[in-house]
Amino acid sequence: MSLTYGTIWGDYGDEKVTGTTALHPLSTRMVLPDGRVFYYGQTDGAQTSGAICQSAVSVANHDMDLAVNTASAGDKSLSVTLGGTAAAEDLYKDGYVSSLT
Numbered sequence: 001m002s003l004t005y006g007t008i009w010g011d012y013g014d015e016k017v018t019g020t021t022a023l024h025p026l027s028t029r030m031v032l033p034d035g036r037v038f039y040y041g042q043t044d045g046a047q048t049s050g051a052i053c054q055s056a057v058s059v060a061n062h063d064m065d066l067a068v069n070t071a072s073a074g075d076k077s078l079s080v081t082l083g084g085t086a087a088a089e090d091l092y093k094d095g096y097v098s099s100l101t
Contacts, residue, residue: 015030023040067080
């Protein structure tokens with residue numbers, strides 16, 4: 001198996017490590033010595049070991065038809081005018097921006 005960007009090699013037990021500080025970008029792929037694959041993510045802290053999880057519910061006024069203020073390909077930041085729901089700092093950290101136009 002070849003090493004690809006975003007893949008780390010873990011030891012047994014690394015899949016159970018938790019904490020309050022981000023160690024890797026979200027969705028980093030970890031392969032254990034026996035070939036099992038896990039993906040790095042975050043939760044609100046209320047989940048228990050072995051729980052099935054789903055992604056967070058979309059924030060009202062953040063999910064579509066937003067005005068992006070003059071962004072160009074290759075820019076490292078952009079300004080977006082949100083609806084009536086404010087955004088917290090780093091709310092969309094490690095996320096993606098796409099355009100349908």
